[in-house]
Amino acid sequence: MSDLSRRKLITTGIAAAAGVSGLAVAGGLAKRHGLIPPDASGPYGPGETLNYAAQRILNKYSMAREFSPSQISNPPFANEVAPLGDDFQRLQQGRFADWRLAVDGMAAHPATFSLADLKSHPSRSQITHLACEEGWSYIAQWTGVPLSHVLDIVGVLPQAKYVVYFSIQKDWWDSIDMADALHPQTLIAHSMNGADLPVGLGGPLRMRVPRQLGYKNVKYITRLTVTDDLRRFGKGLGSASPEGGYAWYAGI
Amino acid sequence: MADAAWAAPSTAAVPARTVASRHSALVRVTHWITALAFVALLVTGIEILISHPRFYWGETGNIHTTPLFKIPIPASRATVPTGYGYVLPDQNGWSRYLHFQSAWVIVITGLLYVIFSFFSGHLRKNLLPNRADLSWRTFSASIANHLRFKRPGEEEAWSYNVLQRLSYLAVIFVLFPLIIWTGLAMSPAIASVFPSAVSVLGGQQSARTIHFFVTVLLFLFLLVHIMMICLAGFRNRMGAMITGHSATNKERV
Secondary structure (H helix, E strand, O other): OOHHHHHHHHHHHHHHHHHHHHHHHHHHHHHHOOOOOOOOOOOOHHHHHHHHHHHHHHHOOOOOOOOOHHHOOOOOOOOOOOOOHHHHHHHHHOOOOOOEEEEEEOEOOOEEEEHHHHHHOOOEEEEEEEEOOOOOEEEEEEEEEEHHHHHHHHOEOOOOOEEEEEEOOOOOEEEEEHHHHOOOOOEEEEEEOOEEOOHHHOOOOEEEOOOOOHHHOOEOEEEEEEEOOHHHOOOOOOOHHHHOOOOOOOOO | OHHHHHOOOOHHHOOOOOEEEOOOHHHHHHHHHHHHHHHHHHHHHHHHHHOOOEEOOOOOEOOOOOOOEEOOOOOOOOOOOOOOOOOOOOOHHHHHHHHHHHHHHHHHHHHHHHHHHHHHOHHHHHHOOOOHHHOHHHHHHHHHHHHOOOOOOHHHHOOOOHHHHHHHHHHHHHHHHHHHHHHHHOOHHHHHHOHHHHHOOOOHHHHHHHHHHHHHHHHHHHHHHHHHHHHHHHHHHHHHHHHOEEEOOOOOO
16 A cells, blocks of 8 residues: 555545544534424435524524515415315404414413404514515515514413414414524514405414515414424424425525 | 645646546545536426426516516416416425535535635646636637537547636636525525625525526536537546546547
């Protein structure tokens, strides 16, 4: 064996060992800081972990862009929703007076809010961009109660890591981490462009997470559960999206 | 000696041996990882495009908006008016997963290659055109040779010609940075961190449109690249990029 090839072999060996241990250290650090997404198992786990971890390191406190009223899309666009069922129709006939949002899980004082309750709380209005993973997008003004405000009222326990939210449509539920849940622009939206949120766009209540794509903005929400462990929900992948083949984290 | 192990010999130093080192190990490994990741990005990119084969300019765009242009293909979503009576199956879930995973692979590999190129002399010796190459005579001769589909001579198996150098530089330092930038500009989370990276492009839909055009350019590069390999001698050039050796005497015209 010549000097050169021996040197190359040693260099390659050291580089490989450094690479493997570097990855192990990075993995450990990511786990300790909660940077591993719930759908990280499987063949796309490395890419998903890199997406989520890189974006969380960069954007924990960043604010979604807000636009001027002249940029609001007219009309907005939404994909069609599946038939909403008898329960929804009954509530709609009562102009959603009986709509309830239950908040439970890791909260000191679990509570249930009516639509009128929520509207009586301080609200926030913002003109933001909503993009669908399909490629289309629109800009609208959303008004609602910041999720952080609701979480304050129920007294979220310090060990909480995620907020899971459920739609009246049984197969729609999702979750966000506390960075998004406590973010000032994350709203439980009840109005759009100055009027009640239309049913086609998620009315009466829709989760609005402007730093993530459209499908995280679940329509017709009826329940929030605060948790420290997503494995207890559904198939344990964090939301209905990974069960249908879509990523849990949709910041990209 | 270490330098020779990394960098290909220059034109002047064509060895007398029939088999010699043409591409360094790092160039070969990063080339094939990039090739694999690019194919994955291309296929999944097309799958994602199929869900909304319309392009817009500005911040927003949807089926109520006048598109800049449409791709005349069926869509994987019933809401998109394509004129076709059927809807393709939805492949967006795994396509998005694989698109981003391949993007990480290609970005990390590309960074490794660029850093290596700067420090090993690969960039200076093999990619940057030398002064003589940039004379009008050499330049026009190279264009004329390409237009005549002239099969490259033996010396060209050892060094990139001027058009080849400029194309590789454009791909590495213009098209790749641009496609990464426009890809990231479509992310709502990245837009919240670097808002000007989106507004400079004209908006998130503009970013998507530019991303598409850069893909077309990269795809054209790939086609011409493969065509040139076939013209120059497929076995020899593939062999050089796989094993690092070029059998210079075996494939003479």
